[in-house]
Amino acid sequence: MRFGIMEMQLGMLIPANAPPQELLARVAGFEHVALTRRLAHSGFKTIELGGDLALFFPGAYSPAAVADLAALKQELGLAYTVHLPLWSTEPSTPLAPVRHGSASVMIDIIRATAPLEPEDYVIHATGPLAAEFYRMTMPETARVLLLRQFQTCARDSLSMILRETGLPGRKLAIETIEFPFELTMELADDLDLSVCLDTGHVLSGFSGPVVLFEALERCLPRLAQIHLHDSPQWHPGTPIVYGKDHQPLGAGDLDVGRLLDRLLESSFKGPLVFELEIQQALDSLDVIRGLRPGIVD
Numbered sequence: 001m002r003f004g005i006m007e008m009q010l011g012m013l014i015p016a017n018a019p020p021q022e023l024l025a026r027v028a029g030f031e032h033v034a035l036t037r038r039l040a041h042s043g044f045k046t047i048e049l050g051g052d053l054a055l056f057f058p059g060a061y062s063p064a065a066v067a068d069l070a071a072l073k074q075e076l077g078l079a080y081t082v083h084l085p086l087w088s089t090e091p092s093t094p095l096a097p098v099r100h101g102s103a104s105v106m107i108d109i110i111r112a113t114a115p116l117e118p119e120d121y122v123i124h125a126t127g128p129l130a131a132e133f134y135r136m137t138m139p140e141t142a143r144v145l146l147l148r149q150f151q152t153c154a155r156d157s158l159s160m161i162l163r164e165t166g167l168p169g170r171k172l173a174i175e176t177i178e179f180p181f182e183l184t185m186e187l188a189d190d191l192d193l194s195v196c197l198d199t200g201h202v203l204s205g206f207s208g209p210v211v212l213f214e215a216l217e218r219c220l221p222r223l224a225q226i227h228l229h230d231s232p233q234w235h236p237g238t239p240i241v242y243g244k245d246h247q248p249l250g251a252g253d254l255d256v257g258r259l260l261d262r263l264l265e266s267s268f269k270g271p272l273v274f275e276l277e278i279q280q281a282l283d284s285l286d287v288i289r290g291l292r293p294g295i296v297d
Helices: 022-027 032-041 063-076 095-118 128-135 140-165 181-191 199-203 212-222 256-265 279-289
Strands: 002-008 047-051 081-083 122-123 172-175 194-198 224-230 270-275
Touching: 002 279, 032 047, 032 063, 047 270, 063 081, 063 095, 063 172, 081 095, 081 256, 081 270, 095 140, 122 256, 128 140, 140 172, 140 181, 172 224, 181 194, 181 212, 194 199, 199 212, 199 224, 212 224, 212 256, 256 279, 270 279
Parallel strands: 002 047, 002 270, 047 081, 081 122, 122 172, 172 194, 194 224, 224 270
Antiparallel strands: none
16 A cells, blocks of 8 residues: 655644744745655655645746656655645635636646646645535525535536646546535546545545545545545534544544555555644554554555
8 A cells, every 4th residue: 555645744844933034034945856855755655746835835836846856756766646726726616717717726736747747636626615605504405506506616617627738537536625525426427537535524524424434435436545634523413623634543533444454455556645744644654554564565
């Protein structure tokens, strides 16, 4: 099994208690390849590149930076996936100019990273606005109509991205986020997309009243990768508590052994990407070694 890690490591990008002068210097002197090399040297050969880096580091995906990342991939035998931008984007908003602008931002990242030949591109097909309406108190009939509208607008953005980039649908992995699981899967089915199953999001209840292992079975035919982190199990009828996901394995209710067994049984070949800080990810690998010796390379 292949275990990877996200490169959006806030502790490495924004050190705690750093003075403003140091933070400004880090922004000015940011080297994307140096960040990726540090992650690789921590033992991870699959790196989830963060499209949101471009928000604060405009040169993160410049031709020169991409060339350096390509050389590093060759040097160290790395594999890349790309998480498309989500900060400031609203790909499912009914406001067409905002929706199309959000899709354009993602298209730019896909085009910039194409020389890296990523395994897939992970996308949040809906944004904070859809999530806000999803959790808003309102009559159920109105909620269903509104969520269907957001789904329709998300389909427009996804179609635009595929059309403008020429990307095969299976290279675009729609993530299970704060939006109804079945509506997300309908988008994947309609456009023949891949899926990124986020364990912590599903456990936390963000995707609705769906059991993680039922979601896994539904995703398996389209499963490109797993976002791996722990969370307490949400129960229908109780409030959803934010900020309890993205925990190291063993800190929540994820049945890690059962998950790994099912993925092995299904001959899953994609990466399991820790959306955790480095030490949390390393500790999680130790949990896996204890549960299923021999799985970690």
